[in-house]
Amino acid sequence: MTTQPGQALPIAALDPPHTVPAFATHIDHYLLPDHETLNPALLAAIAGWRREDPGLASSNRLGWHSSRGLFRRGEAPFQVLQHQIRSALANGVRRYWRDFDPARFGMACEGWVNVNGQGAFNTPHEHAAFHLSGCYYVSVPSESTDDSSGALEFINPAGAGAAAFPNGAPLVEPKMRLRPRAGMMVIFPSHVLHWVYPNQDATDRVSIAFNMRVVAKEQRPAG
Numbered sequence: 001m002t003t004q005p006g007q008a009l010p011i012a013a014l015d016p017p018h019t020v021p022a023f024a025t026h027i028d029h030y031l032l033p034d035h036e037t038l039n040p041a042l043l044a045a046i047a048g049w050r051r052e053d054p055g056l057a058s059s060n061r062l063g064w065h066s067s068r069g070l071f072r073r074g075e076a077p078f079q080v081l082q083h084q085i086r087s088a089l090a091n092g093v094r095r096y097w098r099d100f101d102p103a104r105f106g107m108a109c110e111g112w113v114n115v116n117g118q119g120a121f122n123t124p125h126e127h128a129a130f131h132l133s134g135c136y137y138v139s140v141p142s143e144s145t146d147d148s149s150g151a152l153e154f155i156n157p158a159g160a161g162a163a164a165f166p167n168g169a170p171l172v173e174p175k176m177r178l179r180p181r182a183g184m185m186v187i188f189p190s191h192v193l194h195w196v197y198p199n200q201d202a203t204d205r206v207s208i209a210f211n212m213r214v215v216a217k218e219q220r221p222a223g
């Protein structure tokens with residue numbers, strides 16, 4: 001094809017490229033099918049845990065943050081949730097490691113409860129000593145008309161400052177907000193910075209957070 005100087009070339013029709021999903025960040029969320037029966041039982045078990053645990057200070061402000069022993073709790077609703085969390089985490093690992101086999105590799109988990117009363121929030125933080133983290137929502141108030149109340153917001157780990165197109169749409173979003181609902185479980189890479197907007201409702205926002213690191217299982221001598 002010959003062109004004159006200054007002549008615009010038409011956009012060429014190319015074959016679809018081979019795409020590499022470089023630096024992919026998968027934020028998965030589920031709605032547990034049995035959450036309507038599980039959540040009241042969890043709330044009762046959490047109340048029992050709270051009576052014996054003064055809690056600890058972490059990214060939480062004003063709320064109760066239990067100790068991190070969720071996966072050592074023996075109460076039936078916690079055991080049900082432990083199984084659901086482990087299943088979701090195994091799926092989450094396979095997003096990055098397709099052949100991951102939990103029978104060959106262990107998942108070292110820790111988890112805790114957050115009870116955020118009115119005004120409570122969690123400052124920006126990550127859980128980068130782990131591979132995947134997540135949260136399960138036991139009770140999410142919805143009296144507030146403010147959509148941000150109690151919302152979970154992730155900051156793009158690629159960094160801010162991506163240029164927007166002329167129509168205002170960003171090349172990549174600088175952040176992503178999820179409005180939790182009771183029964184939702186979210187799984188995300190532990191290194192992704194996130195925070196929780198203040199709860200503007202008079203009712204407690206109750207969630208269970210967790211971390212997981214894939215570990216090699218101990219090799220036992222044969223025989």
Ligand SMILES: [Fe+2]
Nearest residue numbers: 125127194209
């Ligand atoms: Fe967190």
